[in-house]
Amino acid sequence: MVLVATVALVLGGLTSWGQLLLPAETASLANSAGGWTIPTAILVVVLARGYPEAAVQGAVAFVALTLGYAVVSGWRDLPFDPSTWAVVGLVAGPVVGTAAHALRRRGRRLALGTAVLAGILVGEGVYGLTVVAETTSPVWWSIELAVGALVLAFGALRVRPWGLALVAATGTVLVAAAFWSAFVLLPILVFH
Incomplete structure (x- = not known):
């Protein structure tokens, strides 16, 4: 869980920088659900040992991504209230986590x-x-x-x-x- 949270926190912070630094052609990556779904799914596929753990890791990842984004955006003088997207992450994260874990099944x-x-x-x-x-x-x-x-x-x-x-x-x-x-x-x- 700590590894998932740490990686997601860093990636969330990088998302804020990505909005500033990515070329126009790929800038939407830094402002998309897919840009967070893909790394969350990869983390869960690699690290989760079962469905309950996958669900929690999915939620942790999405909330940490949101918090990382909020912290770095604050440093950039772009205040961001993470409340709405943290709630979305608490709902969507377990779904993405369990779906990612299912990729290891048949x-x-x-x-x-x-x-x-x-x-x-x-x-x-x-x-x-x-x-x-x-x-x-x-x-x-x-x-x-x-x-x-x-x-x-x-x-x-x-x-x-x-x-x-x-x-x-x-x-x-x-x-x-x-x-x-x-x-x-x-x-x-x-x-x-």
């Missing part, structure tokens, strides 16, 4: 974990290319879509029985649609 768990992670990345990629397309470069969103497709392909090729590949693909579409809808509605519900 069968239905692998299909569902694949659907969640691929769906988040595909959903945000589509969101970026449609909703915020006028104000951001398509490069990061296209990369995120490609990574989501790779996650889906990885899971679909490993899942047994083969029919569960359809579950992973259908689930990816459903999660992507839910993610896109949530990101469209979140600013309306929380920030207005």
Whole structure:
């Protein structure tokens, strides 16, 4: 847990700097859910020993990312209240953590974990290319879509029985649609 929290805290701080230093083509990486989902999933896949631990590590990672971002943004004289995104992290982190841990399995768990992670990345990629397309470069969103497709392909090729590949693909579409809808509605519900 300490390693997950430490790495996530540092990555969250780097996100703040990334918004300033990354080239315009990839700057959206530093302002995306996928930019935090990917390292969280990697940490959990490597470190979690079971589903409860994966869920807690997912939450810890997302909250630490948010706090790291808030601290470094404060140092940069860009005050940021981490409350809303910490709550989002407490809800989304366990989902991402358990989905990431499922990538180490086979069968239905692998299909569902694949659907969640691929769906988040595909959903945000589509969101970026449609909703915020006028104000951001398509490069990061296209990369995120490609990574989501790779996650889906990885899971679909490993899942047994083969029919569960359809579950992973259908689930990816459903999660992507839910993610896109949530990101469209979140600013309306929380920030207005």
